[in-house]
Amino acid sequence: DVKVTQSSRYLVKRTGEKVFLECVQDMDHENMFWYRQDPGLGLRLIYFSYDVKMKEKGDIPEGYSVSREKKERFSLILESASTNQTSMYLCASSLLNPLQETQYFGPGTRLLVL
Amino acid sequence: GDSVTQMEGPVTLSEEAFLTINCTYTATGYPSLFWYVQYPGEGLQLLLKATKADDKGSNKGFEATYRKETTSFHLEKGSVQVSDSAVYFCASGGSYIPTFGRGTSLIVHP
Numbered sequence: 294d295v296k297v298t299q300s301s302r303y304l305v306k307r308t309g310e311k312v313f314l315e316c317v318q319d320m321d322h323e324n325m326f327w328y329r330q331d332p333g334l335g336l337r338l339i340y341f342s343y344d345v346k347m348k349e350k351g352d353i354p355e356g357y358s359v360s361r362e363k364k365e366r367f368s369l370i371l372e373s374a375s376t377n378q379t380s381m382y383l384c385a386s387s388l389l390n391p392l393q394e395t396q397y398f399g400p401g402t403r404l405l406v407l
Numbered sequence: 408g409d410s411v412t413q414m415e416g417p418v419t420l421s422e423e424a425f426l427t428i429n430c431t432y433t434a435t436g437y438p439s440l441f442w443y444v445q446y447p448g449e450g451l452q453l454l455l456k457a458t459k460a461d462d463k464g465s466n467k468g469f470e471a472t473y474r475k476e477t478t479s480f481h482l483e484k485g486s487v488q489v490s491d492s493a494v495y496f497c498a499s500g501g502s503y504i505p506t507f508g509r510g511t512s513l514i515v516h517p
Contacts, residue, residue, distance in 0.1 A: 335510050401448075
């Protein structure tokens with residue numbers, strides 16, 4: 294089975310702190326994604342990556358950056374956390390082949406910024 | 408651009424009731440269609456999918472049929488259980504970035 298793991302289930306940070314959220318997948322997937330999930334807004338794409346060192350902005354990239362140094366690992370970085378970044382963050386991965394486009398999600402990281 | 412519209416929730420049902428969650432999409436071409444489920448405290452997981460018109464996806468008693476003429480992919484289950492309480496997301500594919508609906512919360516009471 295595909296497994297996507299996220300480094301933390303819960304995080305509490307202070308405003309202005311630098312925050313790292315890490316995601317690892319074990320199925321050699323080319324594509325990796327970071328979403329945030331907020332009540333009433335569904336899933337919103339922050340960034341995605343289709344290859345090592347490649348990244349593309351999603352719908353809401355402001356205030357975030359990403360890093361993909363290895364194929365299996367995709368990190369989301371909040372350079373200076375703000376209270377409006379309190380949310381659930383979900384990582385996902387998928388194959389590059391558009392005929393195999395099922396996404397596999399991690400369990401999520403619930404981030405609280407005080 | 409592509410979009411997916413789901414009925415707003417929450418949907419509240421008694422155990423053994425019939426479930427329908429409506430989903431319609433707009434897209435160029437004929438994308439694959441998906442239903443994902445998110446149980447409390449977890450990430451999303453694939454529930455079922457269909458890759459072409461008139462295909463029926465099914466899993467765990469849930470079904471959805473890809474209707475090209477009505478651009479719909481409604482989720483149905485004949486008899487829901489308390490354990491089906493979750494948030495359900497409809498999604499369309501077609502590229503490697505899916506388009507998700509906003510999710511529909513289902514609450515099933517004993």
